[in-house]
Amino acid sequence: MGEMIFLQPVFKEVLWGGDKLQTMFGYSIPSNHTGEGWMISAHPKGDCQITEGSYKGETLSWLWKNHRELFGGLDGEVFPLLVKIIDAKDHLSIQVHPDDAYAAVHENGALGKTECWYVLDCEPDSTIVVGHNAKTKEELKAMIAEKRWMDLIQIRPLHKGDFFQINPGTVHAIRGGSVILEIQQSSDITYRLYDYDRLQDGKPRELHLDKSIDVIRCPHEDAATESQAETGEGFTSTRLVSCPFYTVTKVHVSGTAVFSQNQPFQMISVFEGEGFFDKKPVKKGMNFLIPSGYGSYTVTGDLEFMVSSVN
Ligand code: ZN
Numbered sequence: 001m002g003e004m005i006f007l008q009p010v011f012k013e014v015l016w017g018g019d020k021l022q023t024m025f026g027y028s029i030p031s032n033h034t035g036e037g038w039m040i041s042a043h044p045k046g047d048c049q050i051t052e053g054s055y056k057g058e059t060l061s062w063l064w065k066n067h068r069e070l071f072g073g074l075d076g077e078v079f080p081l082l083v084k085i086i087d088a089k090d091h092l093s094i095q096v097h098p099d100d101a102y103a104a105v106h107e108n109g110a111l112g113k114t115e116c117w118y119v120l121d122c123e124p125d126s127t128i129v130v131g132h133n134a135k136t137k138e139e140l141k142a143m144i145a146e147k148r149w150m151d152l153i154q155i156r157p158l159h160k161g162d163f164f165q166i167n168p169g170t171v172h173a174i175r176g177g178s179v180i181l182e183i184q185q186s187s188d189i190t191y192r193l194y195d196y197d198r199l200q201d202g203k204p205r206e207l208h209l210d211k212s213i214d215v216i217r218c219p220h221e222d223a224a225t226e227s228q229a230e231t232g233e234g235f236t237s238t239r240l241v242s243c244p245f246y247t248v249t250k251v252h253v254s255g256t257a258v259f260s261q262n263q264p265f266q267m268i269s270v271f272e273g274e275g276f277f278d279k280k281p282v283k284k285g286m287n288f289l290i291p292s293g294y295g296s297y298t299v300t301g302d303l304e305f306m307v308s309s310v311n
Contacts, residue, residue: 002070003053004280005289007060009085010046012036015200018089020179024121025085025285036086039287040267042079043186070291072264078111080310081246082186083267083287085120090176093205094129094153094194097187098215099168106211107189112168114245115184118306119162120271123177126158131220132171140218144209149194154220163250165225165241169217181269183308185245191215233257235299242311249307253299261294263309275301 009027017035021027027037038046042061050058055067064071064079074080097113098106117128131154134140143152153171158178166172171193174180191208193216198204229238234257239249251259253275267289274283278297282288290297 002291002294004277004294005053005055005060005063005070005291006051006286007040007048007288008051009037009039009287010041010048012038012046015198016088016090016092016176018087020087020089020121021085021285024179027285033089034087035089036084038082038084039269040081040083040289041186043082043188045188069293070265072292074264074310078186080111080186081267081308082184083269083308084182084184085285086174086178086180086182088174088176088178088180091196092174093192093196094149094171094173095190095192096171096212096216097166097168097191098189098211102168102215103187103189110189111185111187113185113187113189114168114243115166115182116241116246116248117162117164117166117174118181118183118240118248118250118271119158119160119178120181121160121179122158126177127155127175128158128162128164128178129153129155129173129175130164130166130170131222132216132218133220134216135219137213137216137218140216141213144193144213153194163225163227163240165223165243167217167223167243169215170220170223171216181271181306183246183248183267183269183306235259244311247309247311250304251299251307252304254302256298256300258296258298259307260296261290261292264292265309266290267306267308269306269308271304271306273301273303275299275303 014035019032099112103112191212234255
């Protein structure tokens with residue numbers, strides 16, 4: 001049967017961050033420039049501590065190393081996924097990530113980064129950057145050399161509940177005024193293409209133009225996502241994406257619903273409402289793991305959550 005695994009988020013202060021992790025979700029945050037909460041992470045730059053139960057006080061990376069049976073005996077040196085809540089008060093830089101093959105060669109064997117975004121909230125008239133307008137690498141190089149950033153990037157309108165899959169090689173940026181749930185490969189390899197000419201401590205942040213040009217796919221193609229809803233007793237579920245690294249499904253429970261944990265592990269991100277997972281009270285903003293072999297679980301209440309698992 002096992003037990004659900006609850007974790008202490010790791011918060012990251014950044015210039016573009018805000019205070020929504022506190023005002024929306026009640027977390028106690030280090031400052032009103034808190035841009036990221038790493039909610040489920042075993043990454044060395046933010047390894048979450050387990051807050052209760054048999055493994056209280058240990059980290060997720062420790063659990064992965066010492067209790068692989070809780071993760072269905074999966075192979076791999078590092079816990080593969082990372083769940084963040086991002087509060088972008090200001091624009092993030094325009095960026096791109098490598099895939100596993102490029103990162104293995106150019107980043108000391110690190111994982112590449114495929115990520116996806118679910119928009120938890122945004123201000124009216126918010127936008128987001130996904131994709132670019134260069135048809136070929138030559139055109140891309142020319143547009144970058146001539147700093148034609150606004151011609152290059154694709155800026156799209158943003159709404160609460162939107163979902164985007166960002167494959168490696170996709171030019172992208174979260175923009176100010178949005179709060180986003182991000183599920184990604186456990187990697188922090190980011191190539192910065194353009195930073196709106198901002199200064200940090202009097203200096204522009206480093207750009208990585210050569211590596212960006214290496215990995216950007218031309219022309220841009222939107223990644224496939226899904227939106228077919230299924231209903232069952234007490235719930236509606238919608239698979240949003242299934243890619244080589246993860247499957248992400250949005251679930252709305254109203255009343256009582258029973259689910260089975262039949263994957264190596266499930267990551268649950270509650271983003272609306274409140275209720276119970278078995279006897280455990282949960283509410284908007286909580287993220288936790290359901291280990292391998294947990295079996296079936298009962299969710300009661302009126303709440304929405306994301307279920308993410310490896311493929
Ligand atoms: Zn990214």
